[in-house]
Structure formats: structure tokens, C-alpha cells
Amino acid sequence: MKALSTSAAPGAASAAGPGRTTLGGHVLGQLVRLAPVAGLNDADKIAYGQVLMESLSDSAHRPLSLPPASPSFISDDHTPVEFSLAFTRDADPHLRVLVEPGCAVGDVAGSGRVGLSVIREMAARWDFSTAQLDAVEDLFFPADPQGPLALWYALELRPGGVPGVKVYLNPSAAGPENAARTVREALRRLGHPHAFDALPVAAGYPFIALDLGSWATPRVKVYVKHPRMSADDAAAVSRTTPGLAEDQVTTFFQLAAGTVQPPGRRAGERQRLLRRPALTCHAFTDGKATSPSGFTLHIPVRDYVRDDSEALARATALLRPFGMGASALRRALSALTPRKLTDGVGLIAYLALAHEQHRQPRVTAYLSSEAYAVRPPLTLPLREAVSLP
Numbered sequence: 001m002k003a004l005s006t007s008a009a010p011g012a013a014s015a016a017g018p019g020r021t022t023l024g025g026h027v028l029g030q031l032v033r034l035a036p037v038a039g040l041n042d043a044d045k046i047a048y049g050q051v052l053m054e055s056l057s058d059s060a061h062r063p064l065s066l067p068p069a070s071p072s073f074i075s076d077d078h079t080p081v082e083f084s085l086a087f088t089r090d091a092d093p094h095l096r097v098l099v100e101p102g103c104a105v106g107d108v109a110g111s112g113r114v115g116l117s118v119i120r121e122m123a124a125r126w127d128f129s130t131a132q133l134d135a136v137e138d139l140f141f142p143a144d145p146q147g148p149l150a151l152w153y154a155l156e157l158r159p160g161g162v163p164g165v166k167v168y169l170n171p172s173a174a175g176p177e178n179a180a181r182t183v184r185e186a187l188r189r190l191g192h193p194h195a196f197d198a199l200p201v202a203a204g205y206p207f208i209a210l211d212l213g214s215w216a217t218p219r220v221k222v223y224v225k226h227p228r229m230s231a232d233d234a235a236a237v238s239r240t241t242p243g244l245a246e247d248q249v250t251t252f253f254q255l256a257a258g259t260v261q262p263p264g265r266r267a268g269e270r271q272r273l274l275r276r277p278a279l280t281c282h283a284f285t286d287g288k289a290t291s292p293s294g295f296t297l298h299i300p301v302r303d304y305v306r307d308d309s310e311a312l313a314r315a316t317a318l319l320r321p322f323g324m325g326a327s328a329l330r331r332a333l334s335a336l337t338p339r340k341l342t343d344g345v346g347l348i349a350y351l352a353l354a355h356e357q358h359r360q361p362r363v364t365a366y367l368s369s370e371a372y373a374v375r376p377p378l379t380l381p382l383r384e385a386v387s388l389p
């Protein structure tokens with residue numbers, strides 16, 4: 001089989017001329033260059049490249065000289081695709097891709113319908129059940145849904161051409177005032193009647209996610225928003241999941257957010273994130289359990305660094321205590337863009353620490369595609385991004 005290269009991609013920059021690059025050509029080139037970082041071969045690249053292009057449908061052919069077809073909330077510049085690399089010890093990182101399949105449709109209801117049909121096509125192709133999604137469809141796809149999203153999917157791009165599939169839904173589809181009720185009812189229908197009561201106090205529920213397809217232990221995950229979070233708050237929230245190393249959560253928060261210990265104070269006691277809020281994610285796998293089986297802390301590092309070289313330095317520092325190196329991350333950043341890391345901020349969107357029962361901790365870097373725009377380096381003093389109350 002012929003290797004898929006950027007120039008062979010339909011609509012890619014070199015094939016169509018620099019001013020005519022398409023969204024599809026841009027993200028396909030990135031996927032092809034990222035694949036070897038995650039141990040994927042040419043056949044995997046071709047298979048996953050096709051899946052990505054098909055699910056972007058009309059948007060794949062849209063030139064980047066036009067604005068995005070819809071203001072996707074996946075990325076700050078509205079690219080409807082985001083990559084991530086998940087690191088564990090002693091193995092190649094896993095490459096994942098997050099996609100808004102209905103991005104070509106202008107309205108949330110239409111986008112949701114396209115999203116559902118894309119997932120059902122995937123289910124037919126890879127022979128998995130959509131029963132979990134069907135069970136909650138009416139909750140997340142009302143007649144007149146609110147935004148900012150209807151359905152996203154993420155694929156964990158495993159060697160062999162069959163991905164792990166995750167579906168992201170919007171608990172505020174029937175309005176933010178109904179989000180808590182929607183999350184509770186969805187958890188109940190999905191077989192987790194005790195789960196809602198195990199969640200921390202929430203300022204909002206941005207997503208709920210379902211693992212579909214082949215997973216060792218499929219999870220239902222609830223994302224929770226925490227404005228003005230401190231490292232101590234993060235450690236306290238992590239206690240909702242029994243048996244995890246709380247000090248790892250504190251250290252991760254401080255290294256990712258760049259909060260320093262004020263003299264005379266306990267580590268992480270007071271500094272709070274004032275810009276984009278941290279998120280936590282709570283995973284449920286066992287319907288009889290009264291507590292979650294997994295906990296993830298997401299720090300939106302892009303709002304707390306000057307530029308991406310600083311974000312990379314933070315990532316490097318926080319990978320080290322886990323015995324993980326940053327060389328794959330550096331390769332991934334050069335696979336995404338030729339720009340200098342000091343020339344923008346947001347290429348590394350989030351850094352996350354995930355704990356799951358019976359598994360090694362995982363560090364994930366969420367990587368922007370920057371198809372439409374690069375955010376200029378931050379000029380405000382960074383100390384205004386964090387506070388001592």
C-alpha cells in the first residue's frame with residue numbers, strides 16, 4: 001500500500017497551492033505526521049485518515065481562506081478537530097483525536113443529527129453497540145437544543161485500525177438550569193444510580209462522555225467546572241475517588257498552573273486560577289459502586305503561560321516525576337506546526353492527570369490544530385492570572 005503523505009492528501013497545501021489549503025488537508029497532514037509518534041503504521045494512518053475525512057464531510061473540502069463553517073467550541077480558533085497524546089510509563093503515548101462531526105451544519109440541532117448518524121455508521125463499521133447512547137438520546141437531543149455543542153466524538157487511534165470510540169454530549173442541551181437534572185437522569189439510565197451523589201459541588205457540567213466500542217472497562221464520565229480552583233481544592237475534589245495519591249494531584253496542579261508557594265504558606269494553599277477554569281472528570285464503571293472509579297484533573301495551561309515554550313516546559317516538568325519523557329511531545333508539536341513555540345500560545349491547550357482504578361496514572365496533553373489562527377503570546381502579567389484571595 002502506498003504511504004499516505006501530506007502531499008498525497010486531497011486538498012493538501014502542496015497539492016493545491018499554499019492559498020488553497022483545505023481544512024481536511026491541514027488536519028490530515030497533521031495526523032499523518034503525528035502517527036509515528038504513537039507507533040502507528042502506514043495502514044493505520046490511511047484507515048484513520050479516511051475516517052477523519054469522512055466524518056468532516058463537506059468541511060474537509062472547505063478552504064482555510066474561508067472562516068470556519070461553524071464556531072466549533074473544540075478549539076479557541078474554532079478548528080473542529082483537536083489532537084491529544086496520552087502518556088503512560090514505558091510505552092508509546094496514545095494518540096487521540098477529538099472531532100465535531102456536525103461542524104458543517106450551521107445549527108446545533110442539525111449538527112446533533114449529523115453527529116448521531118456518524119456514530120451509528122462507526123458502530124456498523126466496527127461492530128459495536130450504541131445502546132448506551134440510544135438510552136439517553138432524548139435527554140441530549142431535544143427539539144430545540146442549546147449550545148455550545150451537540151455531539152463530539154474522540155477516537156483513540158490504536159494500532160490495527162480499530163479505534164476506541166468516545167462520545168461527548170452536552171448536559172445543558174435543555175438549558176444550563178436543567179444540566180444537573182439531565183446528568184442525574186442520564187447516570188441513572190446508564191446503570192449508575194448512586195453516581196450523581198458522588199460528584200463534587202459543581203459550577204457547571206460542560207460534558208458527559210460515553211465509552212463505546214471495545215474498552216476493557218467502558219466508562220461514563222462527567223466533567224465538572226471549578227472556577228477559582230486552588231491546588232488544595234483540587235486535592236479535596238480528588239478525594240471523591242478513593243485510593244488515589246492526593247499529593248500527586250497537588251503537585252500536578254502547581255506544576256501545570258505555575259502556582260508558586262507564597263512564603264510562609266502551605267504549598268498550594270491559596271493561589272487560585274482566575275482565567276479559564278480547571279475541570280475535573282469523574283468516571284463510573286461499576287453500577288453498584290457508590291464512588292467513582294476514575295478521576296482526571298484538566299488544567300487549561302494556555303491561559304496561564306506566556307507562550308507555548310513555557311507550556312512545554314511545564315509539561316516536561318510534570319511528566320518527569322512519573323518517569324515519563326517529553327521527547328514524544330516535542331516531536332508531536334513539530335508535527336503540528338512549523339511555527340516557533342515562542343510565537344504563540346494555545347498549541348498545548350490543556351494538561352491533564354488521569355487516575356483510573358488498577359491502572360498507572362496517565363498524563364495527557366491536548367494539542368490544537370491551529371487551522372484558522374494562532375493566539376499571540378500573552379502580554380498581561382501572569383501574576384494577574386492567579387490570585388491570593
Ligand code: TRP
Binds near residue numbers: 074366
Ligand atoms: N475548547 C473547550 C475548552 O477549552 C473544550 C475542550 C476541548 C476541552 N478539548 C478539551 C476541555 C480538553 C477539557 C479538556 O474547554
